[in-house]
Amino acid sequence: MSDKVCLACGRGSDETPLVSLEYKGSTLRICPQHLPVLIHDPHQLIGRLPGAEKLTPADHED
């Protein structure tokens, strides 16, 4: 997986603006469309974002 694509949808910066994230010593990118997923429901990114299962949602909506 290239590191210059959204970690959720895989789109590159040619298709969408990407926000850079510093995580576990590497740089990840996520598009604005998926930034709320990372904030509110990071468990959706398990399998795409290493360690996502340890992230705590900012606002639990259950």
Ligand SMILES: [Zn+2]
């Ligand atoms: Zn995305």
